[in-house]
Amino acid sequence: MAEVSFDKCLPLGAMRKLDEDAAMSVAKPEHPGTVPDVAPLKIGSLVIDPPILQAPMAGFTNYAFRQVVRDYGGAGLQATEMVNARGFVWMDRNVAEHPDRLWGVRDEPRPLAVQIWDNDPEMLAQVGARLAHDYKVSVVDINFGCPVKQVTERAHSGSYLLRDPDRMGTIIERVVEACRPTPVTAKIRLGCNRDQINAIEIAQVVEEAGAAALTVHGRTAADFFRGNADWDRISEIKSHLKQIPLIGNGDLDSAERVVAAFARYHVDGVMIARASLGRPWLFMQAAAALRGDPIPPDPTPVEQRDCMLRHFTLVVERFGVEKGTLLMRKFACCYAQGRHGARHFRAHVSHVDSPEEFKRVVEQYFPMDG
Numbered sequence: 001m002a003e004v005s006f007d008k009c010l011p012l013g014a015m016r017k018l019d020e021d022a023a024m025s026v027a028k029p030e031h032p033g034t035v036p037d038v039a040p041l042k043i044g045s046l047v048i049d050p051p052i053l054q055a056p057m058a059g060f061t062n063y064a065f066r067q068v069v070r071d072y073g074g075a076g077l078q079a080t081e082m083v084n085a086r087g088f089v090w091m092d093r094n095v096a097e098h099p100d101r102l103w104g105v106r107d108e109p110r111p112l113a114v115q116i117w118d119n120d121p122e123m124l125a126q127v128g129a130r131l132a133h134d135y136k137v138s139v140v141d142i143n144f145g146c147p148v149k150q151v152t153e154r155a156h157s158g159s160y161l162l163r164d165p166d167r168m169g170t171i172i173e174r175v176v177e178a179c180r181p182t183p184v185t186a187k188i189r190l191g192c193n194r195d196q197i198n199a200i201e202i203a204q205v206v207e208e209a210g211a212a213a214l215t216v217h218g219r220t221a222a223d224f225f226r227g228n229a230d231w232d233r234i235s236e237i238k239s240h241l242k243q244i245p246l247i248g249n250g251d252l253d254s255a256e257r258v259v260a261a262f263a264r265y266h267v268d269g270v271m272i273a274r275a276s277l278g279r280p281w282l283f284m285q286a287a288a289a290l291r292g293d294p295i296p297p298d299p300t301p302v303e304q305r306d307c308m309l310r311h312f313t314l315v316v317e318r319f320g321v322e323k324g325t326l327l328m329r330k331f332a333c334c335y336a337q338g339r340h341g342a343r344h345f346r347a348h349v350s351h352v353d354s355p356e357e358f359k360r361v362v363e364q365y366f367p368m369d370g
Helices: 012-021 063-072 085-094 121-133 158-163 165-179 199-208 231-240 255-264 282-291 301-319 321-336 342-349 355-365
Strands: 041-043 046-048 052-054 112-117 139-144 184-189 213-217 246-249 269-272
Touching: 052 282, 063 282, 063 301, 085 112, 085 121, 112 121, 121 139, 121 165, 139 158, 139 165, 158 165, 158 184, 165 184, 165 199, 184 199, 199 213, 199 231, 213 231, 231 246, 231 255, 255 269, 255 282, 269 282, 301 321, 301 355, 321 342, 321 355, 342 355
Parallel strands: 052 269, 112 139, 139 184, 184 213, 213 246, 246 269
Antiparallel strands: 041 046
């Protein structure tokens, strides 16, 4: 079964429109100098400090991206792209290989989480066991939040399973048993749609089934990425959990909003997603803010351009010249997002097909103004 690509789910044009149109629901702190006392996050016996997680995003959070984030620092726990369990098992049996998305994972610095998805408890348990005991990952995360039709309607997985709490519980129980002592976590949305918000019920199922932590994206599956993440709804869940930590996700696009999430809502950790795709230094800034240190400024335009070129080098080293250049088109657009001249840059970089052309376009068109 083919793996799902995040860029099929949310084109860059859609990302730009959402970022421009949606007012952020996590407001900046009323008193910027006030920093909440935030403890390290504990997922089972694993201590995550700072409690800032990098979200798994299919099509984006590959080895190269994770390395760029790691170079800046600040992410307490990084995650791979989500891995389809059925595809993993098929490849293991038929071609003696494992999914491309696991490239580099064996030797990558820890802590590191791998997110898996499917709807078959035994298959998920089988893959979880391989990840825990063979790859020795730090955390096995189960995706119950993906809203993409290829995952929900065709595979009856991801956020589709929010309508079947009993099956979710069975899946988690089997994966927890197979992965022990490696902690297993779950990522969900608020519900299937605004008329079926059942995150509290699901959270209790997740905890009772043995998961070590729960991440909640503050939208429903039907919302996709439209509108605002509802952090009040996320926060309400905390009082219904007996012990496991709650991690909030959605609309965290600045260090100030990360601080505000901890100050205003009942969460034990936060997960940063789309905002980091063109700003991998965001984790470093957020970590500094949580320590009460001055927030480091954004890199200069020249430094951002050099970061993007470093990212390009890593992508080409991993995927080869042809595929790496094609993949870097979307990353380059992310780096330019929100800058004066970004549209002109996108128009050129989205058609490059060689490293030489990519570097020429970057040199000539990458926005150097704020």
